[in-house]
Amino acid sequence: MAKKPPRILSIAGSDSSGGAGIQADIKTIAMLGGYAMTAITSVTAQNSVGVQAIAPMSGSVVAQQIASCIDDIGVDAIKIGMLHDAEIIAAVAEALEDVSVPIVLDPVMISTSGSALIDPKAIAALRDMLFPRAALITPNVPELSHLLERSLGTSLEMAEGAEELANKCGAAVLAKGGHTEDARIVDVLYAPDSALGARAVQFEHARIDTPHTHGTGCTLSSAIATLLGHGQPLEHAVRLARNFVLRAIEEAPGFGAGNGPLGHHAVRSLN
Incomplete structure (x- = not known):
């Protein structure tokens, strides 16, 4: 009998154009x-x-969706993305109170195009709950x-910030360096x-000259969640997920007049 796939729950917003949010998560989870x-x-x-x-x-509707999935299908890992307001955040926190699988939280606040995606008053609730x-x-x-x-x-300031946030909240932090002023992109976990005590790991790659990066954060977080659901250790899951995102950027179909979607469907290797 074939091994069953890991069950990955994405708690996030829907993107009508298919490039980010729930749609990007579904594509990523399936491809992995x-x-x-x-x-939603x-x-x-x-x-x-x-x-x-x-x-x-x-x-209440968000909480019911979570319960409907977990109570029947079960879950092996969870990705959390766009949570618009404090009511939704509180409902998600309560719905996950007794769930003990890895949770990857992408604190979605601003879209690639610069649009605000969360009520500013909800950020404290996100951090606390x-x-x-x-x-x-x-x-x-x-x-x-x-x-x-x-x-x-800079990457140094970002690394220091990742350590500070991790120590404040007790979770691992992957700080993504695509917005820094450095010549290369550096991410810091x-x-x-x-298991080895406090640990910082740096991932680095050349910048890819393309506008087609819509949904990179959604794709990365859902890829990490899926790989954790497969049983990969955190550092290796991050490394493989970053490779998936890089390949998907390279395979972007070139749709749209702005920041176009990635080519999830065309990724054939994580090397």
Whole structure:
């Protein structure tokens, strides 16, 4: 009998253009051999040039989606993305109270095109209710700067910020360096309580000259969750997930007039 795929639940917003959010998560999870389930937190009208409308779900509906999946299908790992407001955040936290699988939390605050995706008043709720439950938090530099309330312009400052956030919330932090001023992209994984003690790991690659990066954060976080669901250790899951994102950027189909979607469907190797 073939091994069953890991059951991955994505709790995130819907992207009507298919490049980010739930749609990117489903594509990623499927390509990496997982079984994708979803709890949609918000419906958005968006495309490669921006977000035109956002309609959040009620907290009770989000919680019921989570329960419907976990109570029947079960779950091996969870990815959390866009959570629009404090009501939704509180509902998600309560729904996951007794769940003990790895949670990868992507603190989605601003879209690639620069549109705000979370109520500013909800950020404190996110930090207080969900950060302590996460195995990994994956902020980009603007998100990390916002969470720490100071500017982070270089990879060194980003690494220091990752350590600070990890120590504050007790979760590992993967700080994503695509927005720094450095010539190469450097991501930093800081694990405050790994098997080897506190540990920082740096990942680096050349910048890819392309506008087609819509959904990179969603894709990375759902890829890490899927690989954790397969039983990969955190550092290796991050390394393989980054490779998946890089290959998907290289295979981008070139759709849209702005920041176009990735080519999830065309990734054939994680090397």
